[in-house]
Amino acid sequence: MTRDIPEAVFWCLLAVALAVVVLLIRERRITARLRGKVKVLEDDVRARDAEVRHLAAVRLPALMESLTGRPVVPGLLHGRLAGSAFATGLHTVLDLFARSTETARERADVSAKSALKSSMRALQGLANEQQLAISEMQERHDDPYVLADLLEIDHTNSQFGRRAQAISVLCGSWPGRQRAASPLVDVVRGATSRIRDYRRVQVHSQVDVAVTSRAVEPIVLAVAELLDNAARHSQPNTSVQVNLQHAHNGVAIVIDDAGVGLLEQEIHRAEQLLAGQQSVDIQKLGDPPQFGFAVIGILADRYGFRVSVDTQSPYGGVRAVVFLPTALLTRVQDDTPRSVPAARPVPAPPAPIRPPLTRRTAPAAAPAPEPAQASAPAPEPAAAQPPAPAPQPAAQPGTQPDPASGPAAEPMTATALGLPKRRRRQPLAENVNPAPEPAEPAAPQGRSASEAAAIMGAFARGTRSGRSCASDATDSTDSTDSTDLEGNSQA
Amino acid sequence: MTPRSAKRGLVRPYVITDGRAHPTRNTFDLVTLVSAAQGGDLAGLSPEKRRVMALCRGGSLSVAEVVGHLQIPVSVTKVLLGDLVDSGHILTRSPIPSAELPDIKILQEVLDGLRARL
Numbered sequence: 224m225t226r227d228i229p230e231a232v233f234w235c236l237l238a239v240a241l242a243v244v245v246l247l248i249r250e251r252r253i254t255a256r257l258r259g260k261v262k263v264l265e266d267d268v269r270a271r272d273a274e275v276r277h278l279a280a281v282r283l284p285a286l287m288e289s290l291t292g293r294p295v296v297p298g299l300l301h302g303r304l305a306g307s308a309f310a311t312g313l314h315t316v317l318d319l320f321a322r323s324t325e326t327a328r329e330r331a332d333v334s335a336k337s338a339l340k341s342s343m344r345a346l347q348g349l350a351n352e353q354q355l356a357i358s359e360m361q362e363r364h365d366d367p368y369v370l371a372d373l374l375e376i377d378h379t380n381s382q383f384g385r386r387a388q389a390i391s392v393l394c395g396s397w398p399g400r401q402r403a404a405s406p407l408v409d410v411v412r413g414a415t416s417r418i419r420d421y422r423r424v425q426v427h428s429q430v431d432v433a434v435t436s437r438a439v440e441p442i443v444l445a446v447a448e449l450l451d452n453a454a455r456h457s458q459p460n461t462s463v464q465v466n467l468q469h470a471h472n473g474v475a476i477v478i479d480d481a482g483v484g485l486l487e488q489e490i491h492r493a494e495q496l497l498a499g500q501q502s503v504d505i506q507k508l509g510d511p512p513q514f515g516f517a518v519i520g521i522l523a524d525r526y527g528f529r530v531s532v533d534t535q536s537p538y539g540g541v542r543a544v545v546f547l548p549t550a551l552l553t554r555v556q557d558d559t560p561r562s563v564p565a566a567r568p569v570p571a572p573p574a575p576i577r578p579p580l581t582r583r584t585a586p587a588a589a590p591a592p593e594p595a596q597a598s599a600p601a602p603e604p605a606a607a608q609p610p611a612p613a614p615q616p617a618a619q620p621g622t623q624p625d626p627a628s629g630p631a632a633e634p635m636t637a638t639a640l641g642l643p644k645r646r647r648r649q650p651l652a653e654n655v656n657p658a659p660e661p662a663e664p665a666a667p668q669g670r671s672a673s674e675a676a677a678i679m680g681a682f683a684r685g686t687r688s689g690r691s692c693a694s695d696a697t698d699s700t701d702s703t704d705s706t707d708l709e710g711n712s713q714a
Numbered sequence: 715m716t717p718r719s720a721k722r723g724l725v726r727p728y729v730i731t732d733g734r735a736h737p738t739r740n741t742f743d744l745v746t747l748v749s750a751a752q753g754g755d756l757a758g759l760s761p762e763k764r765r766v767m768a769l770c771r772g773g774s775l776s777v778a779e780v781v782g783h784l785q786i787p788v789s790v791t792k793v794l795l796g797d798l799v800d801s802g803h804i805l806t807r808s809p810i811p812s813a814e815l816p817d818i819k820i821l822q823e824v825l826d827g828l829r830a831r832l
Contacts, residue, residue, distance in 0.1 A: 354723060361727060361787040365744075370789040371735035374728040381726055402724060408761055409725050416726035422733055443724070672807055683816040689824040 350384030457482030481538035499524030737796035
């Protein structure tokens with residue numbers, strides 16, 4: 224029995240050893256498998272880490288930039304993650320980021336624009352107010368030195384006003400300032416008034432159309448921006464040529480400068496802005512912001528004119544062409560006749576020397592609705608008309624009834640209220656020659672000067688003699704004889 | 715009628731005078747008479763100068779009247795008129811000196827005398 228014990232122990236040990244071996248082998252296999260799995264997972268985690276780092280370092284910044292222009296956003300770093308829940312999560316993050324940035328940007332844009340708009344409108348109002356004050360000063364002071372200073376202030380103020388106006392238009396405001404329909408030449412010169420180098424601008428006009436009142440201010444602003452660009456990007460000793468030309472269904476304002484011109488991509492960008500289709504982001508205008516083209520684009524789109532800058536000027540620089548369709552144009556109206564009744568009293572007092580002017584008496588007679596009053600303002604407008612045959616109609620109302628009233632008598636009529644009314648002084652020869660050539664009235668001026676002096680002298684002598692006659696109280700005969708007598712004796 | 719403020723202010727005075735404030739000659743008074751010279755060529759004149767010429771073709775006008783019609787400031791008008799005189803477009807005539815004008819007192823007395831008589 225005791226002999227069996229070692230055998231039994233041996234078998235037990237063998238069994239145990241077998242079991243251990245089996246277990247070891249199994250354990251080893253499991254370990255290997257786990258190790259492999261862990262490695263895969265480690266790789267996976269490393270990949271995701273790398274992916275998250277990539278997201279933070281590359282993709283989100285790229286997305287941020289893409290919102291302000293650059294369109295390429297890089298994809299995943301590890302292609303095998305595509306389609307996984309992790310990748311979807313990352314995509315969602317990107318989307319949310321983009322959307323929130325966009326919203327924030329829009330909100331910032333809106334608030335920036337509204338803040339800018341209101342403050343620029345205030346500035347614009349101030350500039351207009353100041354311009355009015357300057358205009359009044361210019362009219363009040365008749366001193367070249369004061370005027371020189373005022374012109375400079377006026378010039379600076381106009382540029383200031385234009386800037387404020389341009390920014391507020393960019394922010395969605397209207398150009399402001401109602402204007403009457405104005406001749407195109409004046410519109411272009413108005414634009415010239417608002418730029419720094421206005422003296423370099425030369426306007427050549429072959430057209431006589433006017434711009435409708437609603438389009439005056441926007442066109443002035445757009446042309447001013449173009450002129451400013453032209454003058455700013457060319458040598459100070461070159462000129463900026465402006466030509467106004469008739470075109471099919473409209474008029475073209477052609478602005479040529481002798482500057483450096485535009486590069487291909489600048490032209491492309493300018494064309495995009497000038498088309499005025501998309502809304503302008505004020506943050507994309509650069510630093511310092513260049514809003515010229517953007518403003519023009521907005522105005523062109525809103526009012527229906529066209530601007531292009533893609534041609535080269537014969538002088539080497541840019542040729543900008545503003546095309547105004549017929550809808551924005553109107554016939555040029557002769558504003559001189561209208562301006563006469565509207566004229567203010569002359570600021571300085573010629574009254575002590577001269578009889579009251581007609582345009583002063585006309586408003587005084589205006590309240591009385593009599594038929595005679597209707598004719599009162601009429602002769603003056605006719606006299607003021609620029610066309611050459613104007614002098615003849617001007618002579619009609621006053622001088623026709625008695626063409627032979629004598630060169631000495633100034634034709635006097637009366638208003639409806641009985642006030643004396645002075646006619647425009649006619650050249651004396653006109654009474655002799657009822658149908659003079661327009662240039663002729665100027666010819667006899669030299670002769671009539673001496674005559675006028677003689678007349679005035681005779682008048683003075685006459686009054687003096689009249690006084691002496693009155694004091695004498697003896698002379699009961701006609702006073703003209705004595706006047707002549709006195710006049711002759713004194714002469 | 716358009717209010718005057720809507721018409722004015724489009725073309726600023728410094729553009730009208732090309733930046734100059736001093737007339738080339740200092741002979742203009744508010745009562746200086748100007749008239750168009752014979753045969754002036756209007757080509758190359760600015761719109762304001764053309765308007766001055768158009769006004770003056772009708773006969774003599776005082777500077778004050780030209781100012782009133784043009785609706786631009788007096789001193790600016792003087793610059794324009796100075797240019798036009800220099801270029802031979804207009805002629806000026808000074809007003810009759812005040813020394814030769816009748817005394818207002820005498821005129822009053824004449825009037826009184828006439829009234830007394832009639």
